[in-house]
Amino acid sequence: MRSEKVQPIKKHTLPYNQAGKQRRALTLSVLLFVAAGAFLIPAVAQSASQVRVAFINVGQGDSIWIHSEDQHDILIDGGRLSAGPTVVAYLQDQNVDDIDLLVISHGDADHSGGLIAILRSNLPIEAVADNGRPCTTTICQTLTAETIRRGLTPTPLVAGQNLNVGEIHLQILNPQPTPKGDDNDDSVVIRVMHEQIAFLFTGDISITAEATLVANGLPLQAQVLKVAHHGSKYSTGENFLATVQPAIAVISVGDNSYGHPAPETLERLAASGAQILRTDQMGTLVLYSDGNVFWTAQTTHTVFLPLILREFPSSPPLQVRITHIEYDPPGDDVQGEYVEIKNEGGSAQSLKDWILSDKAGNTYIFPDFWLGSGQTVRVWIKAGVDDHQNLYWGRNQAVWNNDGDCAYLKDSEGVLQSTYCYP
Ligand SMILES: [Zn+2]
Structure with a gap:
């Protein structure tokens, strides 16, 4: 059992080209975990700084950017291959100069494909983490090759780990130590804590994996839920919702032939009392937390068209x-x-x-x-x-x-x- 202390990441400002050697050492300090099973939440709410979570509109797929006022950045997934340039453009637009942690929730192309563009961009990346599952698809193999080219080795995440990225505290809730053997159900599930506010990111897990999380007594309560699998009817069960008790449910979804989001899931979410926000209706969604309260904002809607990167407002920004x-x-x-x-x-x-x-x-x-x-x-x-x-x-x-x-x-x-x- 590992028993190292959680180490906050130290922010460094070396330009990417000069950062190569230091990056490897930093990677290790990012991913020092406390003992499995012991969820340590920082005991004192120290700061009133802001954390921002953006659900980037990547069409069908997921891409989530988490940013803290102390200038730390986490990216979970990058949408499909074709959405990669949209995500890179969005991060550049937000003046992200360095990604502290890149998380690949699982290997599906609508989550991992766009990350190839991130790895091929000149954005410095300090650490990569994934669900530790074997790589079978071409996209996954390309992603692995690009990760290696960067001098990075993905760290496998597993339930029970905790890590701090600056002021952002991450609890890893899935995959379980014994994997389910199903790509979606072995998605990385992360509960991000910012003092009193919790965000739950669920990848594409199904009701089967949700039941395991509930049965294992993992800390699931969260004010903001990233709805699993783009609102699939096989995810987001009543028991899970009763445990999470979300105030806001975000569905990251675009044109698709799977019937996402399913009417049954929308009904379950509505019955739970959560407000549903959808990227296909509202474009990129940004939530802010000051550690005690959180609020929403709608920004611009970024659409990647073949060969043309366009950005236009989906509706007037919230005023x-x-x-x-x-x-x-x-x-x-x-x-x-x-x-x-x-x-x-x-x-x-x-x-x-x-x-x-x-x-x-x-x-x-x-x-x-x-x-x-x-x-x-x-x-x-x-x-x-x-x-x-x-x-x-x-x-x-x-x-x-x-x-x-x-x-x-x-x-x-x-x-x-x-x-x-x-x-
Ligand atoms: Zn997906």
Whole structure:
């Protein structure tokens, strides 16, 4: 059994061409694990820095970029071969200068193919990790060759390992020490912790592998779930959802002939109370965490067309955002509870018929109200007379649970514009 301490990665700034020799040594320090089975979560929430998780729109496939404010970057999967240039362009656009850890969840082409372009790009990569399964396809063999050319050796991940990449803490939950022998079910499953906020990345596991995770008592609770296998009907079972309890469920999916996402899965997700966000409908999705709360943002939609790399907005970027919930005010909750909403856009926005709701399904419908650029409005739950900074729900019962809740803000078309959750 290994018993090394978790070592935070040291950020280094050598240009790629000069970094060759140091990279190998650094790779080892990235992947020092604590003993299998012992999930150590940093005991103290030390910082209020931000972590960003982007579900890059790669069409059918997965590609997830995790970035911390202390300048660490993790990439999980790269979409299909043809999506590789899109992922490289996205990372360059975000000024990523170095990938600390590249994770290949499993060998399927819609996850691993695009990583070939990453390895062939001039982005420095410090470490590569995979599920340790044998390589059989041409894409997998090409990926292996490119990894070797970089002087890197993939580290096999297995349930029970923990690693820290800067402030980002990763718990490896799958594959199990005894693999299932199925490519999808042996996907790397990672729970990423940023203080109180957890993100669960599930690769393409099926209900069979989900049942093993639940039965083994692995820590699965997460506010944000990357839905397994692009919303396949054979994944995301009721038991698993009851254990994870996600507030947000992200489906990374594009045109496909498999029926992803399946109506049954969408129904199970909806019944669990999770808000469903889809890359095929919303483009690249970005979630932010400050360690205590998280929120969503929608950026631009990047589409790779043969020979042409194009970027265009899929819809106007989010501008109206929930910025604060006063859920446990001094004195009476009904008198003091409010939600603060800010217009961060450059022009005034009508909130007429927008809907604010909580996890329990309580809803407030906005009156004819304009929120000016840079302006903030409070939605109080008590009764009162509306003015240009305060709106009143008119309730005589509290709304916002003291032990954790989410607020969802939808526009008049029913499109989710902002989510704000607290533990
Ligand atoms: Zn897949």
